[in-house]
Amino acid sequence: MNQPRLARREDMPRVLELIKELAIYEKEPDAVEVTLETLEFDGFGKHPKFTCFVIEVDEKVEGMALVYMRYSTWKGEVLHLEDLIVSQAQRGQSLGTQLLNEVVKYGKRLGVKRIGWEVLDWNESAIQFYENKGAKVMREWDVVQLDEKGIDNYLENIN
Amino acid sequence: MNQPRLARREDMPRVLELIKELAIYEKEPDAVEVTLETLEFDGFGKHPKFTCFVIEVDEKVEGMALVYMRYSTWKGEVLHLEDLIVSQAQRGQSLGTQLLNEVVKYGKRLGVKRIGWEVLDWNESAIQFYENKGAKVMREWDVVQLDEKGIDNYLENIN
Numbered sequence: 163m164n165q166p167r168l169a170r171r172e173d174m175p176r177v178l179e180l181i182k183e184l185a186i187y188e189k190e191p192d193a194v195e196v197t198l199e200t201l202e203f204d205g206f207g208k209h210p211k212f213t214c215f216v217i218e219v220d221e222k223v224e225g226m227a228l229v230y231m232r233y234s235t236w237k238g239e240v241l242h243l244e245d246l247i248v249s250q251a252q253r254g255q256s257l258g259t260q261l262l263n264e265v266v267k268y269g270k271r272l273g274v275k276r277i278g279w280e281v282l283d284w285n286e287s288a289i290q291f292y293e294n295k296g297a298k299v300m301r302e303w304d305v306v307q308l309d310e311k312g313i314d315n316y317l318e319n320i321n
Numbered sequence: 322m323n324q325p326r327l328a329r330r331e332d333m334p335r336v337l338e339l340i341k342e343l344a345i346y347e348k349e350p351d352a353v354e355v356t357l358e359t360l361e362f363d364g365f366g367k368h369p370k371f372t373c374f375v376i377e378v379d380e381k382v383e384g385m386a387l388v389y390m391r392y393s394t395w396k397g398e399v400l401h402l403e404d405l406i407v408s409q410a411q412r413g414q415s416l417g418t419q420l421l422n423e424v425v426k427y428g429k430r431l432g433v434k435r436i437g438w439e440v441l442d443w444n445e446s447a448i449q450f451y452e453n454k455g456a457k458v459m460r461e462w463d464v465v466q467l468d469e470k471g472i473d474n475y476l477e478n479i480n
Contacts, residue, residue: 181394194395195434204397212392233371233389235340235404236352238359245394266467266475275354277467284461295478296471302443303464308425308436312455316425319454 166264169214169226171206174198176223177214180247187250215264217257224249225257227265234276241269243279280305325423328373328385330365333357335382336373339406346409374423376416383408384416386424393435400428402438439464
C-alpha cells in the first residue's frame with residue numbers, strides 16, 4: 163500500500179466517484195450537486211478552495227481526505243477536515259487511519275492551533291476511534307444548515 | 322438603531338472586546354488566543370480570511386457576525402457563520418436578528434447553496450428561533466476538535 167499523497171487535478175474524476183459512492187450509501191444520491199468541473203476549478207484553479215489527499219491501492223485511488231482552513235474567533239486560522247472517504251471495497255484496511263495521520267501532519271506543518279471535523283453522534287466506533295486519538299467530541303454542539311430554498315424563504319419573510 | 326454594515330479595520334478592537342466578553346460569559350476567558358493584530362491582519366490584509374458585519378447602537382458597535390466560505394463536497398462553496406455576538410448590555414433588542422438577516426442576504430448575493438452555523442443543543446430558544454427561520458438543526462452531527470496539544474500527542478503516537 164502506498165502512502166497518502168496530495169491529489170492532482172487528474173484524480174478528481176475518481177474523487178467525485180468516491181463522493182457519490184458515499185452519498186448513495188447515505189441514501190442521498192441527489193444531494194451531490196458538485197460537478198467534476200467545479201472540483202477541478204475549485205481545487206486546482208488560481209485560488210484553490212480546498213486541499214485534497216488521496217491514497218491508492220494497486221494504482222487506483224481508494225480513499226480521499228479533503229481539508230480547508232476555517233477561522234476561529236478564539237484561535238485564528240484552524241484546519242477543517244470536511245470529508246474522509248474510503249471506498250466500500252477497501253474498508254478495514256486502515257486507509258482511513260493513514261489519511262487522518264496525513265491530515266494531522268499537514269495541520270502541524272501549517273502550525274494551526276486546532277484541527278476539526280464532524281461526526282455522526284450514533285457512530286460510536288468512529289467516536290471511540292477519535293477519542294482514542296485524543297480528539298474531543300463536542301456532543302453539545304449541533305450543526306445548523308439553511309439550504310438554498312431556506313435562504314429564499316428566509317429573505318421573503320424579512321422583506 | 323442603525324443597519325448592520327461591513328466591519329472596518331478600526332472596528333476590530335471593539336470586535337475583540339465582544340469576543341472576549343462572550344468567552345468570559347462562557348467561563349473560558351483563557352481560550353481566546355487571537356490578538357488584535359491577528360484580527361486586523363486576517364480580516365483586512367491582502368487575503369482576508371473572514372468577512373465581519375457589525376451593528377451599532379448610539380455609535381458604538383454592540384454586535385458582530387463573522388463569516389467565511391467553507392467547501393462542501395456535495396454543494397461546493399458554502400457560507401459559514403462562525404460567530405454572532407451581541408453585547409450583554411444590548412441583548413433582546415433584535416440586534417442578533419438584524420445581523421443574521423444581513424448574513425443571509427450576503428449568502429444570497431454570493432449565490433451559495435447553503436449557509437451553516439453551529440448551536441448548543443441545550444439552547445432551545447436559539448434552536449426554536451433558527452427552525453422558525455427555516456433552518457435545519459442537524460442534531461445527529463457533533464463537532465470534533467483536536468487541539469494543539471492533541472495534535473502533538475497524535476503525532477507522537479504514530480511515529
